[in-house]
Amino acid sequence: MIQIMARRTNTFKLCFLLIASLAFIGYQLLLKSSVCPRLPAGGQGVRQLDPGVVDKHQLNDTDTKCSPGHFQLNNDGICHPMLTCKDIQDNVTSIKEIGVGLIKKVHLARWKTYQVSLVKLSHSSFNNYFLSAAKMLQQSQGSPFVTQLLGFCPSSSTPAMVTEYHRFGSLKNINSILKENGKDNGATRFRLCLDYVKIINFLHSSPTGTRVMCDSSYLKKTLSQFLVTSDLHIVLNDVDVLPVVDSSKRILTNCGHYQVVGNFAAPEQLWPYAGVKFNESQMPGYDEKTDIWKIPAVVDYLLGRNVYGDLVRFILSKFHKKCHSKDPKLRPTAAEVLKEYLAVQQILNVTEQSGLIF
Structure with a gap:
């Protein structure tokens, strides 16, 4: 019996690797083709994407039906x-x-x-x-x-x-929200990941300048900044601390009056002087690339534990390593992250329609 179970486990692993490999190959081809949507120069946000990739979370009813005010x-x-x-x-x-x-x-x-x-x-x-x-x-x-x-x-x-008012409340409760509403599946979870990346891209290319999410020193705190809508999308709710930065003009920020610790925060957010007591005035500044560092960890949590999520992790593993570059300049921009995720969405749609994953 144990041998049979072991064979089934190995078969499952082989099938998964085959599907993942096929999806990854398709994903690489998609990135090189004109099918992959192109973001405008300068990363001016998701609103300028091709009509074929616009969904209800890019343009909602309030954009078209109600005038300003x-x-x-x-x-x-x-x-x-x-x-x-x-x-x-x-x-x-x-x-x-x-x-x-x-x-x-x-x-x-x-x-x-x-x-x-x-x-x-x-x-x-x-x-x-x-x-x-x-x-x-x-x-x-x-x-x-x-x-x-x-x-x-x-x-x-x-x-x-x-x-x-959003009755589902904070994104930090997403696991229970999805289970209670019968929507705990890979496709819904990846859509939430895509929403999160879209929001980061919006902040980094907002009309008021490049904004940094300062209230995001650890995972739960970051998730608490978002609310889950009735149609299981997410919106940014906490805009208390979103300073403007411009690295080209050396306009940087320093989030908070306390020392940031742990692996979730970007390396440049950590106190760099070992053996010296933390002093906010001596803390070097940083830019929006701190948000990019955190994307893989947030996405990993939102994906949950399922075959769909494992496939997404496999496809994005190489790209996520770029997000974790110790040098902020080597990390992709939010617009580049969004482009990558939209490409993954397209290949996942094809894979799902083929009945390979659920």
Whole structure:
């Protein structure tokens, strides 16, 4: 019996390696062909990709149905004007607190017949951070990659925001979310990976400059910055700390007032002076390539443990090594990462349609 099981295991491994090899060969050919979508020079975001690769997470209903200064909820076709201070004070009712952070606290609330998120300042000493986050959210509206802002009140005493409520909550709970909704499969998980890469590309080519995800020193913290939508896509929700960088002008950043440790963060984020006590003022700056270093680890988590995920890991293994180059300059750009992932998506679609993987 043990010998039979061993033979079956070996057969499975051989089949997997055969499928992976065929997929990898197809993937390499795809990269060299004109079929692979080309991103515009300068990495100006996924919105300029060929129509054939646009999906609902690249252009959503709010982009086409509602004019600036308006929003739509639940794809119901109704465009509402942005909520004013009076609207928020008189018509948004808190139901319960669902999250508390250093800068803000979040309440599940109700506006008319809709469930929304009411975001308030946690402590007056963080007022500037709160207002900065609100401004960043305002500047990012119209993008399907960022949570939708419904209203903002910059009151000096009690500033507040109202944002779209996503009942599934944080991306850090993705394993239980997928299982509870019967969607725990490789295809859904890879789509989440692709969403994540699209968001990083959006941040690195945003209208307000190249933005770095500073609140991402470890995996769970990074995942907590995103929310899962009802159609199992992801959006960036926490925009509190997204500094602008420009390495060509030596405009760099230094994330946080504490020492970063561990393998998840990029090497340049670690304190470089052994035997010397950490001092923020002496910490060298860095750019957006720190986000690129973290992509393989985030993707590995999102893929889960399944044949589909193993195939993706195999195909992307060589490319992910580039993402982990110790020299930031040798890492690919976010636009190059997105191009690679879109190529993988195409070969996986072909493989899946052929019935080779599920």
